[in-house]
Amino acid sequence: MSTKEEPRRRIRAGVALGVSAALASILCCGGGTVAFFLTTLSVDRQDLIAAEANCEEDHQVRLSGNIPRLGSYGQTQMRNAAVIIKVGQDMRVPPRGWVIAVATAMQESALRNLSNSTVAGSRGIPNEGVGSDHDSVGLFQQRAGWGSVAQRMSPDYAARKFYEKLLKVDGWERMPLTRAAQKVQISAYPDAYAKHEDIASQIVNALAGGAARTVQIADRSVCDRASARAIAASGWTAPIDGGVGSGFRTASRPRHNGVDIGARKRTEIHAAATGRVLVARCDPDHDGNRTCDVDGFPGKGGCGWFVDILHAGGYISRYCHMIEKPRVVPGQLVKAGEVIGLVGSSGNSSGPHLHFEVHVDSDRSFAGGINPVPFMRQRGAPLNGSA
Structure with a gap:
C-alpha cells in the first residue's frame, strides 16, 4: 500500500x-x-x-x-x-x-x-x-x-x-x-x-x-495488521478483532487495569504472543463464590474464567470473562495466535466481551499493569483491528 x-x-x-x-x-x-x-x-x-x-x-x-x-x-x-x-x-x-x-x-x-x-x-x-x-x-x-x-x-x-x-x-x-x-x-x-x-x-x-x-x-x-492467527514480525497479535470500549484506568474507572473489547459470545480468543500459561481458572467473586459458568453482572467482582500468560521480556497478558473453562492449563507453552478460550460474560461483566490486560516485569498485580493499547500498537497488533 x-x-x-x-x-x-x-x-x-x-x-x-x-x-x-x-x-x-x-x-x-x-x-x-x-x-x-x-x-x-x-x-x-x-x-x-x-x-x-x-x-x-x-x-x-x-x-x-x-x-x-x-x-x-x-x-x-x-x-x-x-x-x-x-x-x-x-x-x-x-x-x-x-x-x-x-x-x-x-x-x-x-x-x-x-x-x-x-x-x-x-x-x-x-x-x-x-x-x-x-x-x-x-x-x-x-x-x-x-x-x-x-x-x-x-x-x-x-x-x-x-x-x-x-x-x-x-x-x-x-x-x-x-x-x-x-x-x-x-x-x-x-x-x-x-x-x-x-x-x-x-x-x-x-x-x-x-x-x-x-x-x-x-x-x-x-x-499494523496482526490479529488472531496473523502474527506480526514482533511475534505479537491482537487476541480478537473488535473495537476497544471501556479504556485503561479512566477517570470513571480508575481501577480498570485493562481494556474491554466487544465481541459475540464464543468468539475465539487467541494468545497475544508465545508464552507459558501461569493461571487458567475461575476467579471468585466478591463473596468468594466461584460461579463462572453463569453470566456475571456489574459489581459481582472477579475476572470470571480467565488466563494469564507469561511472555518474553517479562510481559504478562491477561484474558478475562471467558464463557467456559479455558482451553489451556498452567505450565502449558502456547504459540502466538493459539486459541486459549472463548469470549463470554462471566465474572464482573455487563455483557459479552474480552477484558485484556498487559503487565510488565512479570508482575501480575495492579502495579504491573500498563495501557495495552499503545503497547500492542507499537508491536503491529492494534487492538481495534486497525491502526
Missing part, C-alpha cells in the same frame, strides 16, 4: 526494556525493500526516530552520524544487527526472520563478532572479543562445519548461512522464536533465545523503519 492510498499519522509508543520512546506510524510497510548504507552506518537520536517513524513501501533509510545505544547495545553491536537485517533484506527473508536472527545473535555473542583464542586469534583475524566455546566464532558462534574461520568471522557470511538454514525449516514463521532459532543453531540451551525477542524487535523497528510491526500478507509486509 502506498502513501497515496493510506493517510499518515504518527503516534507516541512506549518502548519497554530500556529502549527510548519513539514515534511510530500507521503506514503500511514493505520492510524487504528498506536499504542500509553500511559505509555510513551510524545515526543520531533524531535520525533514529525518523527512521522508526517511516514504515512505508520502498522507503530507504540512510543512516549517518552516531548510533545511540539501545538498552545495553552500543554502536558496534547495532552495526552488526544492521548487517544481519541487510542480509535478510537482500535474501528477501520476511521481517520475522530478521527478528529471529538478531535475537539469536544476541544470545550467542551479544551482537559482537567474537573470535576464539586458539582458532582465530593466532591468525590475525579482526574481532570484537574472544569467546570460549570450542571452535565457535562470529556473531552466531558457528562451528567449523559452517565454513572457514575467515568466513564465519564475516558478519555478512555468518548471517547468510543462518538464513539459508532457517528458510529450510518447515513452518519457521509460525514457530515460537526459540524453537525456530534452535532448529538452526542446535544449542545446548534451547530456551535461551526467547528472552531476547522483545529487544530484538525494537532493534529491527529502529533500524528498519518499523519492520517488526509488519505481518506477511500475500508475500507483502503490511504494517
Whole structure:
C-alpha cells in the first residue's frame, strides 16, 4: 500500500526494556525493500526516530552520524544487527526472520563478532572479543562445519548461512522464536533465545523503519495488521478483532487495569504472543463464590474464567470473562495466535466481551499493569483491528 492510498499519522509508543520512546506510524510497510548504507552506518537520536517513524513501501533509510545505544547495545553491536537485517533484506527473508536472527545473535555473542583464542586469534583475524566455546566464532558462534574461520568471522557470511538454514525449516514463521532459532543453531540451551525477542524487535523497528510491526500478507509486509492467527514480525497479535470500549484506568474507572473489547459470545480468543500459561481458572467473586459458568453482572467482582500468560521480556497478558473453562492449563507453552478460550460474560461483566490486560516485569498485580493499547500498537497488533 502506498502513501497515496493510506493517510499518515504518527503516534507516541512506549518502548519497554530500556529502549527510548519513539514515534511510530500507521503506514503500511514493505520492510524487504528498506536499504542500509553500511559505509555510513551510524545515526543520531533524531535520525533514529525518523527512521522508526517511516514504515512505508520502498522507503530507504540512510543512516549517518552516531548510533545511540539501545538498552545495553552500543554502536558496534547495532552495526552488526544492521548487517544481519541487510542480509535478510537482500535474501528477501520476511521481517520475522530478521527478528529471529538478531535475537539469536544476541544470545550467542551479544551482537559482537567474537573470535576464539586458539582458532582465530593466532591468525590475525579482526574481532570484537574472544569467546570460549570450542571452535565457535562470529556473531552466531558457528562451528567449523559452517565454513572457514575467515568466513564465519564475516558478519555478512555468518548471517547468510543462518538464513539459508532457517528458510529450510518447515513452518519457521509460525514457530515460537526459540524453537525456530534452535532448529538452526542446535544449542545446548534451547530456551535461551526467547528472552531476547522483545529487544530484538525494537532493534529491527529502529533500524528498519518499523519492520517488526509488519505481518506477511500475500508475500507483502503490511504494517499494523496482526490479529488472531496473523502474527506480526514482533511475534505479537491482537487476541480478537473488535473495537476497544471501556479504556485503561479512566477517570470513571480508575481501577480498570485493562481494556474491554466487544465481541459475540464464543468468539475465539487467541494468545497475544508465545508464552507459558501461569493461571487458567475461575476467579471468585466478591463473596468468594466461584460461579463462572453463569453470566456475571456489574459489581459481582472477579475476572470470571480467565488466563494469564507469561511472555518474553517479562510481559504478562491477561484474558478475562471467558464463557467456559479455558482451553489451556498452567505450565502449558502456547504459540502466538493459539486459541486459549472463548469470549463470554462471566465474572464482573455487563455483557459479552474480552477484558485484556498487559503487565510488565512479570508482575501480575495492579502495579504491573500498563495501557495495552499503545503497547500492542507499537508491536503491529492494534487492538481495534486497525491502526
